[in-house]
Amino acid sequence: MNEQPLRVSICEDDAAQAQFLARQVHAFASGARVETFARAEDMLLARGEMADILLLDIQMPGMDGVELARELRARGNRAQIIFVTGFADSMQAGYDVEAVHYLLKPVKPEKLLEVLARARERLEAGARMATLRVEGEWARLRVQDVLYAEARGHYAHIFLIDGRELRVKMALGDLADALGAGFFRCQRSFLVNMRRVVRVSATHLALEGGREIPLARGMRDAAVRAFAGCN
Structure with missing residues (x-):
């Protein structure tokens, strides 16, 4: 820019x-x-x-x-x-x-x-890009296209705004580091792009498109601060 x-x-x-x-x-x-x-x-x-x-x-x-x-x-x-x-x-x-x-x-x-x-x-x-190894191949991903990611076993499943799902073999914490600022670990298994959140409740984060991600107990105040910082 x-x-x-x-x-x-x-x-x-x-x-x-x-x-x-x-x-x-x-x-x-x-x-x-x-x-x-x-x-x-x-x-x-x-x-x-x-x-x-x-x-x-x-x-x-x-x-x-x-x-x-x-x-x-x-x-x-x-x-x-x-x-x-x-x-x-x-x-x-x-x-x-x-x-x-x-x-x-x-x-x-x-x-x-x-x-x-x-x-x-x-x-x-x-404009930020992240370079990730997806299904054995290196790929560049536009960070803002990510809605959220979910940990499943040894993999993180990344869900994009266009409906695609990508699978990467990495811990959710490492993925958070790769994606950078603006992402929030709302519980052990979920990482959310806070710029795609439309509402924060006591129990979940509501994303664009209607998806709701569960919020760990005691995390609401931290989620509100993260939400305010991205809007």
Whole structure:
């Protein structure tokens, strides 16, 4: 991320608001490449390079920001999404697109800069790769594609967001070291990617896609701290 300029696309039908957001992006990263669109449909039709971060207004004529985000995700776009809205009751819409944050208008510059920093951290974390020996062959795995891993005998079974399951002959503790920060040992047999957790209860961790991983007794406070540190 440090070698190439940050690429940000803004979709906002209010021209003054779009200009304000663009200025703040440049204040955050002076060399950033910023594109602005007044309509969701225009962003979908754009043929430029794919952005790293998307700033999307939720309320727009025609296709709204949530619909736009869902369509982009369906097309394989994995940019970090920040929603901007004038209505507090819209701030839970589009949870399924993994938005970084929801900003309420009028947007405070310091809050926007904080959220942009969080989005950039996610980009850097998402670019991490782990090299593992899978079924006798060396393979490079994108760390953020991991949902969780489960220890079974002498093997660790790694479950990915696309539904695949990989088997590696290594202890869960060694796998945790290979995958790096952001993973939590919620009990002896499970290692969870906390960036893929949507809810922490007293007894389990709820992951994207509906899977629930049991949480060892007495581990809830540690799980909450790990969850807060990744969001």
